[in-house]
Amino acid sequence: MTVSSEMTVSSEMESEVGPPELKRFHTLLILIGQQIVNTMLWISFAPIAVEVSAFYGVSIQLINTLSTICLFFFPVGMLWGSWITARCGLRRAMLVASFLNLAASFCRCTSYPLVFCIGGRGAYCMLLLGQMFSAFAQPIFTNTPARIANDWFPMDERDMALTVGNIGFGLGNIVGMGLPGLVVTMDANTAQVHGLEFLLMQQIGISLLAFAWCCAGFSEEPQFPPSYAAARRRQERNSRSQAEEPISISSVLNDYATLLQNWSFLLLLGAFSILLGGFNAIFTDMEQLLKPASYTFADASTFGNIFMLAGFVTSGLSGVLLDRTHAYITTFRACFVCTFLAAFNFMMQIKPRNHSMLMVASVLFGASSLPLLPVSLNCAVEATFPTPEEDSAGLLILGGNYAGVIFSYMLAAFIEMAPSYNGTVWTVAAKFTVSALAVALVCSLSFNTPYKRQAAEIESVDACDSK
Numbered sequence: 001m002t003v004s005s006e007m008t009v010s011s012e013m014e015s016e017v018g019p020p021e022l023k024r025f026h027t028l029l030i031l032i033g034q035q036i037v038n039t040m041l042w043i044s045f046a047p048i049a050v051e052v053s054a055f056y057g058v059s060i061q062l063i064n065t066l067s068t069i070c071l072f073f074f075p076v077g078m079l080w081g082s083w084i085t086a087r088c089g090l091r092r093a094m095l096v097a098s099f100l101n102l103a104a105s106f107c108r109c110t111s112y113p114l115v116f117c118i119g120g121r122g123a124y125c126m127l128l129l130g131q132m133f134s135a136f137a138q139p140i141f142t143n144t145p146a147r148i149a150n151d152w153f154p155m156d157e158r159d160m161a162l163t164v165g166n167i168g169f170g171l172g173n174i175v176g177m178g179l180p181g182l183v184v185t186m187d188a189n190t191a192q193v194h195g196l197e198f199l200l201m202q203q204i205g206i207s208l209l210a211f212a213w214c215c216a217g218f219s220e221e222p223q224f225p226p227s228y229a230a231a232r233r234r235q236e237r238n239s240r241s242q243a244e245e246p247i248s249i250s251s252v253l254n255d256y257a258t259l260l261q262n263w264s265f266l267l268l269l270g271a272f273s274i275l276l277g278g279f280n281a282i283f284t285d286m287e288q289l290l291k292p293a294s295y296t297f298a299d300a301s302t303f304g305n306i307f308m309l310a311g312f313v314t315s316g317l318s319g320v321l322l323d324r325t326h327a328y329i330t331t332f333r334a335c336f337v338c339t340f341l342a343a344f345n346f347m348m349q350i351k352p353r354n355h356s357m358l359m360v361a362s363v364l365f366g367a368s369s370l371p372l373l374p375v376s377l378n379c380a381v382e383a384t385f386p387t388p389e390e391d392s393a394g395l396l397i398l399g400g401n402y403a404g405v406i407f408s409y410m411l412a413a414f415i416e417m418a419p420s421y422n423g424t425v426w427t428v429a430a431k432f433t434v435s436a437l438a439v440a441l442v443c444s445l446s447f448n449t450p451y452k453r454q455a456a457e458i459e460s461v462d463a464c465d466s467k
Contacts (some may be wrong), residue, residue: 015286018224032168039172057120073135097140103135146389163319271443277403297402311370318371338368
């Protein structure tokens with residue numbers, strides 16, 4: 001199919017554009033529920049790593065592996081997710097991913113009695129298998145919000161839908177980090193772990209309810225597309241599904257190759273990967289970063305929570321702004337400039353007895369950086385339309401995840417160079433963080449693209465008006 005034929009919609013398809021369905025909100029809520037479950041399963045052993053390590057009789061490093069395994073499975077899951085979505089449709093992809101969440105929770109729970117049958121190390125293998133299932137499903141939930149926003153929501157609601165469609169990961173972090181600490185305890189004298197079985201059973205119940213909800217309520221697409229961009233994407237998908245040659249992994253790889261040949265998208269990918277990688281590194285090493293200035297783990301948690309809360313507020317505001325203006329590139333650049341300045345300020349405030357200013361710096365840092373996720377996803381759709389939204393979203397998240405792994409190790413090594421406060425905030429760790437974000441800022445300011453999705457909608461409206 002040529003580019004011109006991809007960008008041309010038949011009159012029949014144009015006439016099928018209809019009002020948005022109320023069911024769009026239900027579909028979005030189901031996705032958010034699955035995100036909460038998947039993130040909860042991914043992160044829930046992190047706050048109780050010592051207790052889980054003691055119960056299964058394995059090292060802390062092996063327990064930490066349960067949280068990091070998602071990073072290694074993401075590329076395979078991303079490719080599989082794009083293939084099954086293109087070949088079988090979004091509903092079937094969501095059902096399979098939801099079932100993998102359920103299978104993951106069952107494997108994790110099964111590992112508990114196995115400790116008494118085959119020993120802790122054998123049971124740990126079942127625990128690891130469960131994490132692999134949830135890791136394999138994760139890309140479906142990270143890459144789908146842009147598609148649901150485009151397929152189900154009209155132009156004046158699309159950006160807010162994309163913003164809301166990513167909050168499940170933040171809520172899942174809250175549940176995954178908070179619930180285990182309330183349920184699981186360990187006797188200091190006997191090293192007996194209590195409450196772990198109850199936690200695993202709770203997670204099975206949550207996963208089962210989410211799976212049943214997805215089966216009963218998740219729909220492939222609305223009866224009529226709510227916008228001309230949605231109509232064109234639907235026509236393009238129908239053309240591919242009706243082709244004589246079935247959709248294969250190689251055709252999915254060709255879509256990714258096309259994205260990587262798009263210079264505008266590459267600049268966006270570079271800027272976003274560095275930003276998300278830096279964000280992940282700072283959160284991973286937050287306690288180590290603040291410790292030389294005599295701040296505690298509780299302080300680090302407080303600053304992290306403030307960071308997230310401020311970001312949630314401004315992310316919602318950015319969704320409203322984008323729905324009204326559709327000024328994606330301007331908002332993208334403005335957020336990057338503010339993020340760079342806020343990160344610089346945050347690093348400059350890491351000094352003893354500066355708790356109040358660090359709280360303010362955390363608010364500014366979170367408020368400026370978190371909106372960049374929905375803004376960047378929208379920029380990617382505009383730059384790569386009509387390439388499937390889930391493909392561009394997957395590459396952005398993949399780049400950020402792997403940059404985060406690299407940056408986390410580098411930042412930790414740089415922190416070790418100055419294990420105590422030596423009278424200056426301008427440490428090697430601070431220089432590295434600011435320098436990395438400066439590179440991201442240059443990429444963001446260089447990013448520019450025609451709004452291809454908006455152009456397609458304007459072209460379709462003009463064609464209808466001329467008739």
